[in-house]
Amino acid sequence: MSPHNAPRLESLGKVHFIGIGGVGMSAVARIMVARGVPVSGSDAKDLPVMADLAAAGARIAVGYAAVNLADAQTIVAGSAIREDNPELAAAREAGLPVLHRSQALAATMGxxxxxxxxxxxxxxxxxxxxxxxxxxxxxxxxxxxxxxxxxxxxxxxxxxxxxxxxxxxxxxxxxxxxxxxxxxxxxxxxxxxxxxxxxxxxxxxxxxxxxxxxxxxxxxxxxxxxxxxxxxxxxxxxxxxxxxxxxxxxxxxxxxxxxxxxxxxxxxxxxxxxxxxxxxxxxxxxxxxxxxxxxxxxxxxxxxxxxxxxxxFSGASRRFELKGTVRGVRVFDDYAHHPTEVRAALTAARSVAGDHNVHVLFQPHLFSRTREFAAEFAEALNLADTALVLDIYPAREDPIPGVTSQLIADHLTGGGRLVGSEDAVRSLAEAAVDGDVVLTVGAGDVTAYGPRIVEALRA
Missing domain, CATH: 3.40.1190.10 (Mur-like, catalytic domain)
Incomplete structure (x- = not known):
């Protein structure tokens, strides 16, 4: 669907979001509700944003089932929704229009x-x-x-x-x-x-x-x-x-x-x-x-x-976001998942740390991106005093033979290495001293490591 024939908001009728708890999907749903559109939605898990949407007037269901569509006239499906999802399958069978999130957002803009x-x-x-x-x-x-x-x-x-x-x-x-x-x-x-x-x-x-x-x-x-x-x-x-x-x-x-x-x-x-x-x-x-x-x-x-x-402006979530300070050690988290972004995040960390050390825990995102940019990732990570790399976060991809985080680790200097989950938290907590900066980096679940490092520093 081209932008020039994207649907008008008033033509959508009742809109159902499959995967409404996602950050992008909930954004569109929130604005549609505010603009007077009848909205319903579902997600596999009961996420905090869903309670906010329900309070605003959306009809929310936890778990996917065809019955959740009710009398919806337009469907918005998140990018992670599989074709065999019962709601998406029911929508296709009923001949309902299925929009990408961006098409729904374009309609909302009016x-x-x-x-x-x-x-x-x-x-x-x-x-x-x-x-x-x-x-x-x-x-x-x-x-x-x-x-x-x-x-x-x-x-x-x-x-x-x-x-x-x-x-x-x-x-x-x-x-x-x-x-x-x-x-x-x-x-x-x-x-x-x-x-x-x-x-x-x-x-x-x-x-x-x-x-x-x-x-x-x-x-x-x-x-x-x-x-x-x-x-x-x-x-x-x-x-x-x-x-x-x-x-x-x-x-x-x-x-x-x-x-x-x-x-x-x-x-x-x-x-x-x-x-x-x-x-x-x-x-x-x-x-x-x-x-x-x-x-x-x-x-x-x-x-x-x-x-x-x-x-x-105090920052955006997961963009050099401070997770905590313990014993003078500041722990930040950043969504960087391309070599240029990793370099920018580490340069920012270096400016904050001054004469002190920077320690980074990096989780590669996607096998294909790791294969394309392994050497460039390592070059950026080598800006840190300590560079530890977790296994690849696969996201939407199946494994590619021969592609692992070791491709990055092979190019690391100064003792940089591949680590497991527990080793990563312990190693960073032991390495960081007063004035140092610890940075967790990546688009996967590495964001959960920041609070764990903060707790380990308290121990």
């Missing part, structure tokens, strides 16, 4: 001014920054993000203004289902090759993404990233929309530079300069902030107000 954030890395953080900034500036956008925003307490909400800010996921091509007027592209690198097959196919998909922009639209792209810059140049060459660059290079329209100790600043083309007070560390987050600043200006926010608004 005629709002849509801001979509895409890129291989930084989508959730940048989308969250834009949302927090706009709210601080007195605008009240609707938003849907792939991670909880601690400063707001949710990952999605229906706003009172006609602005909709959404994370746009390129992993399965679903970012092509939206009708954006403003697009942010943080970076473009080969990833999700299990879906795309080749790097060239990734680049072509981003070209199709920018082609969605209308004549009065705007592409906001990072000049510091070769892939995003090349995309911007190709978009300019087509001549059908405006392009604005942000970054540290001379080519940037919104230029990021040093604002003094612990601060960064942005300069505009007219020479005006604004300091940004950021609560989140790392150059990558400063770049994300510059992108958010650019979007705010496009939406009519006063530059000084926009700069001040960024101070309200």
């Amino acid at each position: 005629d709002d001014t849509v801001v979509t954030v895409a890129g291989t890395h930084g989508k959730s953080t940048t989308t969250s920054m834009i949302t927090v900034l706009l709210r601080a500036a007195g605008l009240d956008p609707s938003f849907a993000v792939g991670a909880n925003i601690p400063a707001i307490g949710v990952n999605a909400a229906h706003g009172s203004t006609g602005i909709f800010v959404a994370e746009a996921d390129e992993s399965d091509g679903s970012f092509l289902n939206y009708r954006p007027r403003i697009e942010v592209v943080t970076n473009v690198e080969p990833d999700h090759l299990d879906y795309y097959g080749t790097a060239e196919a990734v680049y072509q998909s981003f070209d199709r993404f920018t082609a969605l922009l209308p004549a009065d639209g705007l592409l906001v792209a990072c000049a510091d990233d070769a892939g995003a810059l090349a995309l911007a140049e190709r978009t300019k060459a087509r001549g059908n929309t405006r392009v604005l660059l942000y970054g540290t290079s001379e080519a940037s329209d919104i230029r990021l530079d040093d604002g003094g100790p612990g601060q960064v600043a942005v300069s505009t083309r007219d020479g005006a300069r604004y300091g940004l007070s950021l609560q989140v560390p790392g150059r990558h987050n400063a770049l994300n902030a510059a992108a958010a600043f650019a979007v705010a200006l496009e939406l009519g926010v006063d530059p000084a107000t926009a700069a001040d608004g960024l101070a309200h």
Whole structure:
């Protein structure tokens, strides 16, 4: 289904979500309920967000059964739902329309001014920054993000203004289902090759993404990233929309530079300069902030107000998130699952640790990604003083012969190695001393290790 014939919200009728407890699915359901759509949903487990949705007016079931569909007229199925799911099978048999989450979200956006954030890395953080900034500036956008925003307490909400800010996921091509007027592209690198097959196919998909922009639209792209810059140049060459660059290079329209100790600043083309007070560390987050600043200006926010608004952003869930401090050791968790993201997370950890040590526990995500980037992962992990690697988190993939975490461990230096679960927690708790930073990294269940390391440090 192309974005130009995506369904209208009013045409959906009663909507049933299969897998409603997922972070992306619950986001769409939450906004639909707020916009007056009759919503029902189910999930295999009784997740906390389901109680919130029930309190908002959704009909919720735990466990999958055909009877849960009741009188639903449109079905939204999560990406993890298998074809033999009893609810999906019943919906297909009944001839009900089955939408991808992104199609349902596109319908929810209606005629709002849509801001979509895409890129291989930084989508959730940048989308969250834009949302927090706009709210601080007195605008009240609707938003849907792939991670909880601690400063707001949710990952999605229906706003009172006609602005909709959404994370746009390129992993399965679903970012092509939206009708954006403003697009942010943080970076473009080969990833999700299990879906795309080749790097060239990734680049072509981003070209199709920018082609969605209308004549009065705007592409906001990072000049510091070769892939995003090349995309911007190709978009300019087509001549059908405006392009604005942000970054540290001379080519940037919104230029990021040093604002003094612990601060960064942005300069505009007219020479005006604004300091940004950021609560989140790392150059990558400063770049994300510059992108958010650019979007705010496009939406009519006063530059000084926009700069001040960024101070309200305290991070996104699982994006360099502090899990605890014990005996002077700070334990953070990060969702990084691509070598560039791992490098950015460890660079941020190094800036926080100062002269002290950084210890990382990394869990590779997907066999295919590990096969493609084993050496690059190791190169990034070698920035740490201690680098421990868990077995691969398979997610949606079956094992690939010969592909294990040992492919990464073989390239680690300084005693970096493959570890089991208990050994990982004990080793990190023993290695870390006052002032050190411990970082758990990956898109799988490695996030559960942070609290365990905190407890082990207390022992």
